[in-house]
Amino acid sequence: MGQSSLVGLIVQKFGGSSVADAEGMKRVAQRIVTTKKAGHSVVVVVSAMGDTTDELINLANQVSPMPNGRELDMLLTAGERISMALLAMAISNLGHEARSFTGSQAGIITDSSHGKARVIDVSPGRIQEALDQGAIAIVAGFQGVSQDTKDITTLGRGGSDTTAVALAAALEADVCEIYTDVDGVFSADPRIVQHARQLTSITYEEMLEMAASGAKVLHLRCVEYARRFDVPIHVRSSFSNKEGTWVVSERPEGDEMEQAIIAGVAHDRSEAKITIVGVPDRPGVAAAIFQALADAQINLDMIVQNVSAAATGLTDISFTLPKDEGQIAIGSLKRIQGEVGFASLQYDDQIGKLSLVGAGMRSHPGISATLFAALSGAGVNIEMISTSEIRISIVCRESDLDRAVQSAHSAFDLDADNPEAVIYGGSGR
Numbered sequence: 001m002g003q004s005s006l007v008g009l010i011v012q013k014f015g016g017s018s019v020a021d022a023e024g025m026k027r028v029a030q031r032i033v034t035t036k037k038a039g040h041s042v043v044v045v046v047s048a049m050g051d052t053t054d055e056l057i058n059l060a061n062q063v064s065p066m067p068n069g070r071e072l073d074m075l076l077t078a079g080e081r082i083s084m085a086l087l088a089m090a091i092s093n094l095g096h097e098a099r100s101f102t103g104s105q106a107g108i109i110t111d112s113s114h115g116k117a118r119v120i121d122v123s124p125g126r127i128q129e130a131l132d133q134g135a136i137a138i139v140a141g142f143q144g145v146s147q148d149t150k151d152i153t154t155l156g157r158g159g160s161d162t163t164a165v166a167l168a169a170a171l172e173a174d175v176c177e178i179y180t181d182v183d184g185v186f187s188a189d190p191r192i193v194q195h196a197r198q199l200t201s202i203t204y205e206e207m208l209e210m211a212a213s214g215a216k217v218l219h220l221r222c223v224e225y226a227r228r229f230d231v232p233i234h235v236r237s238s239f240s241n242k243e244g245t246w247v248v249s250e251r252p253e254g255d256e257m258e259q260a261i262i263a264g265v266a267h268d269r270s271e272a273k274i275t276i277v278g279v280p281d282r283p284g285v286a287a288a289i290f291q292a293l294a295d296a297q298i299n300l301d302m303i304v305q306n307v308s309a310a311a312t313g314l315t316d317i318s319f320t321l322p323k324d325e326g327q328i329a330i331g332s333l334k335r336i337q338g339e340v341g342f343a344s345l346q347y348d349d350q351i352g353k354l355s356l357v358g359a360g361m362r363s364h365p366g367i368s369a370t371l372f373a374a375l376s377g378a379g380v381n382i383e384m385i386s387t388s389e390i391r392i393s394i395v396c397r398e399s400d401l402d403r404a405v406q407s408a409h410s411a412f413d414l415d416a417d418n419p420e421a422v423i424y425g426g427s428g429r
């Protein structure tokens, strides 16, 4: 693993809070140069400065309520281009050669799904060439170019992590370092749980479930990619020199978390719930509903169907989905209302989701009972439940979510003895 001091190829990704202003750029440049001076080849992936992406989205919404996907991607990728050029200048000011590249120039080839494009190929010829010539390569994160349309695409919010891992895999890097505003992966978001514990290591499998459940410290696709190509990820802070968290296929022997049942508690505020009321209870109805949602490319999460106990022949179906796909989903359901014959639709965006993740759940019964007891003790009402082999998720009121996370964290003895998490920057947006 890349923990040794052998010279090699390192990919370093710096998130928006690490390069929020000129001072941050200079600090990061210093760090990159130190790595280069140690003899490594360095590829850097950089995000847009601070909250630039959110500000650009705001601006787009002011000129159009539903901005066109192609143009929105063109706008948002500008954020990362500003960062890459400034960072290259800051490095050059320290006497080292740095060349910046857009995602397209770096060979990040994607499908054509604007706003959530998938990386389908990486051909980093120009990056390799820069490295061969002794330069530091700086790549704009979160963007690529569509193989079919040749248009510029983005990989979804937080997608710079995926750029970094995709490049690390293609260049066969020794390690992909993800620098952020906390010291590593914690047992819960340290912005919510003051006593969250930093993990020395976590498996790809657990990290996948954490990321899919809203722990935005790593982008979900980046973890999928790292697992597929066996790229070790080292999550750490750009503001400290502490050892961070290793994301690897298996926890090393002797890791204090080796025997742990639960790795952590994740939370998600980005989902909404739609309830389809009074659905005729006969074969084919669910198929028609979910086909309409699939055609609209809605990413469904939890689904619950309850047959009416009152023998009315009707049922209610509820599901959760990303809030920003809510209006499209409602539109496509309304279009099939006549054909399917349901009574009405309810839309609720005041929900929160909590997920408990841990590989040890497989062999330990009673986890749900402990979780539900903790939630009830905290006065949290459970609205939906779903499980996978190594995860239990519940939906509750958004206003109860912080309390729910804190109580679950304590119930599974995850609290550190002293508050150990430092939040160095970022707005938590």
Ligand code: ADP
Residues within 6 Å of the ligand: 014, 015, 016, 017, 018, 047, 158, 179, 180, 181, 182, 184, 185, 186, 187, 188, 189, 190, 191, 214, 215, 216, 217, 218, 264, 426, 428
């Ligand atoms: P960056 O801008 O560096 O990509 P992000 O904001 O995307 O940073 O991710 C880092 C943030 O992820 C942290 O500030 C923290 O609030 C949040 N986070 C959520 N869950 C966790 C967790 N389990 N461990 C660490 N950080 C977490």
Ligand code: ASP
Residues within 6 Å of the ligand: 015, 016, 047, 048, 053, 054, 079, 141, 142, 156, 157, 158, 159, 160, 161
């Ligand atoms: N700048 C993009 C975002 O804010 C991508 C990233 O930071 O990873 O989502």
Ligand code: MG
Residues within 6 Å of the ligand: 015, 158, 161, 216, 217, 218, 219
């Ligand atoms: Mg991020």
